Amino acid sequence: MTSYATQQTIPQALIRTQQRINEACQASSRLTHDVMLLAVSKTKPLSAVIEAYNHGQRHFGENYLQDALEKIEGCPHDDIEWHFIGAIQSNKTKSIAAQFDWVHTLDRDKIARRLSQHRPSHLPPLKVLIQVNISNESNKNGVPLKQLEELVDQVSQLPNLLLCGLMCIPAAGQTESSQHHAFNKMAAARDQLNHAYPQIKQLSMGMSGDLTSAIACGSTIVRIGTDIFGARNTLNPEL
Numbered sequence: 251m252t253s254y255a256t257q258q259t260i261p262q263a264l265i266r267t268q269q270r271i272n273e274a275c276q277a278s279s280r281l282t283h284d285v286m287l288l289a290v291s292k293t294k295p296l297s298a299v300i301e302a303y304n305h306g307q308r309h310f311g312e313n314y315l316q317d318a319l320e321k322i323e324g325c326p327h328d329d330i331e332w333h334f335i336g337a338i339q340s341n342k343t344k345s346i347a348a349q350f351d352w353v354h355t356l357d358r359d360k361i362a363r364r365l366s367q368h369r370p371s372h373l374p375p376l377k378v379l380i381q382v383n384i385s386n387e388s389n390k391n392g393v394p395l396k397q398l399e400e401l402v403d404q405v406s407q408l409p410n411l412l413l414c415g416l417m418c419i420p421a422a423g424q425t426e427s428s429q430h431h432a433f434n435k436m437a438a439a440r441d442q443l444n445h446a447y448p449q450i451k452q453l454s455m456g457m458s459g460d461l462t463s464a465i466a467c468g469s470t471i472v473r474i475g476t477d478i479f480g481a482r483n484t485l486n487p488e489l
């Protein structure tokens with residue numbers, strides 16, 4: 251059993267996280283099964299993924315390609331859905347398109363075209379979410395809201411991508427109300443796009459620290475790392 255500072259095991263942490271999701275759903279009159287728990291296993295060993303898998307977890311999020319590929323290739327279970335949630339460099343699109351089921355961090359047409367081009371033909375279209383720079387931070391990943399519609403139009407024409415929704419990481423250190431405001435803007439953007447693009451339904455927002463607020467604003471995928479697996483490990487800098 252893996253344990254960490256609070257002496258919580260991974261199975262216990264999964265149960266507590268699911269409870270927090272259930273409570274947040276109840277508080278905002280939403281259905282529990284409308285919110286997916288994505289377990290963010292970045293920097294954690296394959297054994298931690300398998301421990302969570304054995305307790306029913308099927309969706310895992312990874313940020314660092316090399317760290318992720320070792321786990322994906324070594325993993326004995328083929329019913330896991332792997333989500334890429336890190337920054338995407340062009341030279342990584344081939345492996346990402348071949349090894350992942352979802353990408354949350356698409357923010358450029360060039361990367362979208364490469365992912366579509368590299369998606370192996372025996373696999374279903376890659377599910378993608380467009381990352382929005384919702385807090386307008388300089389030097390941050392994500393497309394500005396003003397350019398979102400243009401990118402949606404481009405991405406939705408690519409044959410091997412299925413554009414499912416939007417994702418954001420609000421600026422750190424904000425007040426709760428400005429975070430709430432950012433999440434609400436995301437939900438409004440999703441709702442507006444949904445008229446012309448009915449396949450755009452997902453909202454990937456909310457992490458360990460802000461999942462309740464994200465769910466109140468309409469999140470459909472919460473990305474939880476620390477609350478499930480404990481503090482991050484340090485990775486070899488080459489990864």
Ligand SMILES: *Cc1c(COP(=O)(O)O)cnc(C)c1O
Binds near residue numbers: 313335419475476
């Ligand atoms: C690391 C990471 C998470 C998980 O964050 P926690 O605070 O550990 O829950 C979620 N989303 C992204 C994009 C991340 O990089």
